[in-house]
Amino acid sequence: MSTFSADAWTRNRALYDATLALPFNRELAQGRLGLDAFRHYIVQDAKYLVAFGQALAVAAAKADDPDHIVQFAGAAREAVVVERALHEDYFGRFGLDAAAVAAEPMSPACHHYTGFLLATAFREPLPVIAAAALPCFWVYREVGHHIHATAAADNPYRAWIDTYAGEDFAAAVDAMIATTDALAAAAAPPVVAAMHGAFTRAMQLEWMFWDSAYRRLSWPV
Amino acid sequence: MSTFSADAWTRNRALYDATLALPFNRELAQGRLGLDAFRHYIVQDAKYLVAFGQALAVAAAKADDPDHIVQFAGAAREAVVVERALHEDYFGRFGLDAAAVAAEPMSPACHHYTGFLLATAFREPLPVIAAAALPCFWVYREVGHHIHATAAADNPYRAWIDTYAGEDFAAAVDAMIATTDALAAAAAPPVVAAMHGAFTRAMQLEWMFWDSAYRRLSWPV
Amino acid sequence: MSTFSADAWTRNRALYDATLALPFNRELAQGRLGLDAFRHYIVQDAKYLVAFGQALAVAAAKADDPDHIVQFAGAAREAVVVERALHEDYFGRFGLDAAAVAAEPMSPACHHYTGFLLATAFREPLPVIAAAALPCFWVYREVGHHIHATAAADNPYRAWIDTYAGEDFAAAVDAMIATTDALAAAAAPPVVAAMHGAFTRAMQLEWMFWDSAYRRLSWPV
Amino acid sequence: MSTFSADAWTRNRALYDATLALPFNRELAQGRLGLDAFRHYIVQDAKYLVAFGQALAVAAAKADDPDHIVQFAGAAREAVVVERALHEDYFGRFGLDAAAVAAEPMSPACHHYTGFLLATAFREPLPVIAAAALPCFWVYREVGHHIHATAAADNPYRAWIDTYAGEDFAAAVDAMIATTDALAAAAAPPVVAAMHGAFTRAMQLEWMFWDSAYRRLSWPV
Numbered sequence: 001m002s003t004f005s006a007d008a009w010t011r012n013r014a015l016y017d018a019t020l021a022l023p024f025n026r027e028l029a030q031g032r033l034g035l036d037a038f039r040h041y042i043v044q045d046a047k048y049l050v051a052f053g054q055a056l057a058v059a060a061a062k063a064d065d066p067d068h069i070v071q072f073a074g075a076a077r078e079a080v081v082v083e084r085a086l087h088e089d090y091f092g093r094f095g096l097d098a099a100a101v102a103a104e105p106m107s108p109a110c111h112h113y114t115g116f117l118l119a120t121a122f123r124e125p126l127p128v129i130a131a132a133a134l135p136c137f138w139v140y141r142e143v144g145h146h147i148h149a150t151a152a153a154d155n156p157y158r159a160w161i162d163t164y165a166g167e168d169f170a171a172a173v174d175a176m177i178a179t180t181d182a183l184a185a186a187a188a189p190p191v192v193a194a195m196h197g198a199f200t201r202a203m204q205l206e207w208m209f210w211d212s213a214y215r216r217l218s219w220p221v
Numbered sequence: 222m223s224t225f226s227a228d229a230w231t232r233n234r235a236l237y238d239a240t241l242a243l244p245f246n247r248e249l250a251q252g253r254l255g256l257d258a259f260r261h262y263i264v265q266d267a268k269y270l271v272a273f274g275q276a277l278a279v280a281a282a283k284a285d286d287p288d289h290i291v292q293f294a295g296a297a298r299e300a301v302v303v304e305r306a307l308h309e310d311y312f313g314r315f316g317l318d319a320a321a322v323a324a325e326p327m328s329p330a331c332h333h334y335t336g337f338l339l340a341t342a343f344r345e346p347l348p349v350i351a352a353a354a355l356p357c358f359w360v361y362r363e364v365g366h367h368i369h370a371t372a373a374a375d376n377p378y379r380a381w382i383d384t385y386a387g388e389d390f391a392a393a394v395d396a397m398i399a400t401t402d403a404l405a406a407a408a409a410p411p412v413v414a415a416m417h418g419a420f421t422r423a424m425q426l427e428w429m430f431w432d433s434a435y436r437r438l439s440w441p442v
Numbered sequence: 443m444s445t446f447s448a449d450a451w452t453r454n455r456a457l458y459d460a461t462l463a464l465p466f467n468r469e470l471a472q473g474r475l476g477l478d479a480f481r482h483y484i485v486q487d488a489k490y491l492v493a494f495g496q497a498l499a500v501a502a503a504k505a506d507d508p509d510h511i512v513q514f515a516g517a518a519r520e521a522v523v524v525e526r527a528l529h530e531d532y533f534g535r536f537g538l539d540a541a542a543v544a545a546e547p548m549s550p551a552c553h554h555y556t557g558f559l560l561a562t563a564f565r566e567p568l569p570v571i572a573a574a575a576l577p578c579f580w581v582y583r584e585v586g587h588h589i590h591a592t593a594a595a596d597n598p599y600r601a602w603i604d605t606y607a608g609e610d611f612a613a614a615v616d617a618m619i620a621t622t623d624a625l626a627a628a629a630a631p632p633v634v635a636a637m638h639g640a641f642t643r644a645m646q647l648e649w650m651f652w653d654s655a656y657r658r659l660s661w662p663v
Numbered sequence: 664m665s666t667f668s669a670d671a672w673t674r675n676r677a678l679y680d681a682t683l684a685l686p687f688n689r690e691l692a693q694g695r696l697g698l699d700a701f702r703h704y705i706v707q708d709a710k711y712l713v714a715f716g717q718a719l720a721v722a723a724a725k726a727d728d729p730d731h732i733v734q735f736a737g738a739a740r741e742a743v744v745v746e747r748a749l750h751e752d753y754f755g756r757f758g759l760d761a762a763a764v765a766a767e768p769m770s771p772a773c774h775h776y777t778g779f780l781l782a783t784a785f786r787e788p789l790p791v792i793a794a795a796a797l798p799c800f801w802v803y804r805e806v807g808h809h810i811h812a813t814a815a816a817d818n819p820y821r822a823w824i825d826t827y828a829g830e831d832f833a834a835a836v837d838a839m840i841a842t843t844d845a846l847a848a849a850a851a852p853p854v855v856a857a858m859h860g861a862f863t864r865a866m867q868l869e870w871m872f873w874d875s876a877y878r879r880l881s882w883p884v
Binding site: 015018054108111112114115116117118119122123201204207208211219220221 | 236239275329332333335336337338339340343344422425428429432440441442
């Protein structure tokens with residue numbers, strides 16, 4: 001019998017291919033992505049990761065298995081700690097400090113994605129939360145590996161690429177896939193269906209987040 | 222000293238004017254809005270109101286004052302009951318039944334707005350939930366009154382217009398404004414600031430919901 | 443195949459019998475329950491019902507089926523509205539007003555039960571919330587019927603007895619049993635096991651609530 | 664102006680003294696606490712700490728300040744990780760494995776306290792959650808120091824005593840006090856009042872937890 005993760009990846013393969021094909025990711029790999037687009041991205045990503053950490057913390061709170069509490073609470077902490085390090089590196093290059101980042105409004109794409117994650121985290125049962133959080137882990141690892149395999153050593157976005165192509169991150173992603181599969185294996189069909197719905201929604205919102213950064217979209221009113 | 226609601230309306234006056242000026246609302250008032258746009262709107266609104274009811278139910282759960290529990294739980298129930306009646310009327314005209322409505326995916330604008338409301342409801346303290354929910358009440362009443370004052374008697378969207386221009390709805394909106402103001406009066410400045418942030422966000426998402434219906438926007442991937 | 447409710451009632455039959463046999467309920471039926479015990483009970487019950495309404499409101503917020511939203515939000519509202527009427531009747535007899543009731547601290551038994559209901563409501567999936575809330579509906583109906591069948595017409599607690607022995611309440615209980623069974627029928631075995639755990643816990647806490655009122659227990663420190 | 668923590672400690676000094684004076688703690692310090700009482704305590708504490716970790720994870724999810732997310736999510740993780748190590752040590756002495764511990768039901772005192780913490784975590788705003796969680800940190804440190812100062816080197820409960828009398832734990836407690844005070848300083852008077860209510864409730868529930876272990880209390884029905 002197939003696992004949830006294998007099913008989910010197969011069903012959303014076209015969405016992943018569309019994500020890889022985004023101008024943002026192609027130009028990032030080639031090292032010719034405009035600094036303005038990357039700056040927009042990294043500021044919004046800093047805001048995203050705080051909310052991603054908050055959503056993972058709710059997963060920890062809803063987990064009954066102590067190992068899952070440790071895993072999700074650890075991932076919540078890491079989302080803020082590790083990514084802050086990465087961002088601070090880039091914020092320095094862009095002459096941004098924490099106050100300047102805080103002063104920039106969340107983009108519509110970031111607000112949409114984080115609202116979805118937090119609403120799912122607080123309202124849905126744990127298996128659905130895990131499924132909603134999984135694309136952010138998994139897609140970043142795959143995109144990271146893909147870009148890492150093609151990027152030149154002097155790519156200006158090297159630190160970003162190396163983070164998501166690293167072994168530590170890969171192991172964390174494997175652990176999150178395994179936990180999500182274990183939760184799905186014990187879940188009733190309507191919950192598994194909700195897991196697939198949440199996974200696909202997060203894949204779409206990942207695509208929209210990158211697309212939005214490339215086009216530097218802001219609120220229409 | 223000014224109330225929260227008076228402050229909020231003043232600060233967001235331009236957003237309200239922009240909402241009134243949307244093609245969707247102008248053409249609705251003139252009775253010449255295309256059926257396709259209204260059909261898109263009414264299907265998404267049915268999905269929206271279910272989530273709006275869920276968010277109001279969380280407000281009831283977080284209220285300490287028994288009168289507020291009655292008010293928010295009653296509003297949660299009404300969101301589903303009354304609006305279902307209105308929608309069933311229009312669904313009949315469009316040859317839609319409940320299964321057909323359920324089968325249509327939530328639009329990005331509806332998904333964005335409802336995710337925001339539910340995330341706010343579960344994560345934020347009661348005054349911020351009330352502020353996030355208020356625009357849906359208040360803007361609909363004002364738009365309803367504005368359109369009612371100009372629409373012809375044979376406007377095909379008469380039932381919709383009359384619901385939001387009616388006295389029952391107006392009284393419910395007044396009660397919600399009063400409760401929100403009372404909650405703001407007892408709140409610390411950072412909470413009031415969060416209330417203003419949530420109110421403005423909901424005003425923007427109202428505009429985007431109508432704009433999205435007019436343009437019948439769906440997911441980009 | 444047996445329903446959840448039939449299984450749950452069978453499993454907890456001894457707990458129900460123990461509840462019926464409590465001095466509080468025996469003396470209430472005989473009309474000789476001391477006023478002090480009833481006064482303690484009715485004040486704590488007023489506090490309980492507010493929290494019960496809050497927990498039912500969370501159930502409404504987590505329900506996906508619009509009929510369930512209407513049912514749970516309506517029950518949340520009723521918990522405050524109807525019971526407030528009953529309590530106000532008795533509060534008058536005891537010379538208590540709302541401020542005096544609010545000033546009395548929640549008893550340990552009431553605090554324990556309401557903490558359980560609210561923690562379950564916010565943290566657990568909907569089927570488990572329904573199972574936790576069901577004993578309060580069901581046991582009261584059964585105890586109400588049992589006492590009603592034996593109590594004299596001039597029993598001083600007639601209004602209380604008639605409320606829980608009435609047809610409206612009986613219909614609401616039937617609807618709640620049906621919804622809980624429907625949720626159980628779609629749930630995976632670990633969720634059904636959690637439902638049974640929550641149902642039994644609530645049965646125990648019902649017993650402890652009445653026992654505590656009879657003994658007028660307060661905080662040990 | 665006084666801090667929240669200074670006020671809270673002063674107001675609850677008698678409760679703290681009563682906790683120190685409990686037979687459980689006096690006999691623990693003297694090394695003559697019965698193994699049965701300690702066994703009951705350590706099994707219930709293992710269950711308690713899982714729920715304490717879950718409640719701290721909700722605090723992380725509701726925190727807006729990234730430093731607070733890191734602090735609360737880290738504390739959630741630690742509650743499970745470090746304490747599991749301590750418990751596993753004692754479980755071995757008692758011939759208990761994880762399955763045996765899981766099979767023992769939560770005591771009423773533990774169920775009451777954890778229900779309170781989780782209900783508070785999910786329903787209340789962050790300052791109140793912090794206030795509810797603080798006594799478990801603070802009282803354990805003070806009791807740990809007090810017992811450490813008087814206990815003989817060969818006290819059979821040395822590992823337990825050393826954990827709570829250690830510098831790492833003391834620093835974590837200081838950080839939690841500082842965060843709680845910072846949250847109180849920005850809160851409105853009704854929220855500060857709710858913080859005091861939650862702090863006192865947790866102090867009472869700490870006392871009841873230890874008292875319950877000493878008397879090895881179980882469910883009355």
